[in-house]
Amino acid sequence: MKSITLLGLLVSALIAYPVKAQPSGDRDLTYNLAIARPSSSTQTSPVDLAFLAYRGYLKNQDSDSYNVLVTRYISGSITSKNIVQAAINDNLVSASALNDRGYLSALDATIRDFEMR
Template sequence: MIKRFLLTAFSLMLVSTASTVPASAQPRINQEIASNNLGTTQTTVRLSPADLAHFAYRGYFKSQSIKGYGSLIQDHNTGKVSAKDIVQAAVNTHHLPASTLDDRGYLNAVDNQLRDLNLH
């Protein structure tokens, strides 16, 4: 009987936690998209390489022909998508300044983040 009670309590705790987290957490890129739709094309926030890689992984650059999730990892591994392609997509959508395309350190960091995603 105690096992049953604990299992029920644990299940309820998981369900309540899972249902409240997505409602309260809006990805930073969505906030940036909203702010960029206010009529300005200026980029005010620079995404970190880790954020950029994760947003690409989640499919936020699908409109820029960059697939998400496993397809992104496969395309990166086969050379169809590079870190520069993802940075270009972020530049095109006004999430990064164009000068980021010339920042080798940033591009290398995005590339490393994509490799790390492949390992997980």
């Protein structure tokens, strides 16, 4: 009985042996760099931008990092639009982010979360 089961498994394994697929010669198999590498127009997310600003990575940002950013944000001396403008100057986001209410709202929410830390 065991030999029949073993023989059945062996036959099944041979039948199901994977076959290496070969591409047909007429198809173009070039590498698409546009898919492999994100375009330069990819925007930094609002959450990532908030963390960059919080850590002081924005060159043109007119504030220091960490708690100084939060303090100035609470006082109103820096706004999410100021941060987005600095990110535009550093080519991290497109200019359209400056008028994107959803983007600005997400940035505001993330910075407000820093207050609670």
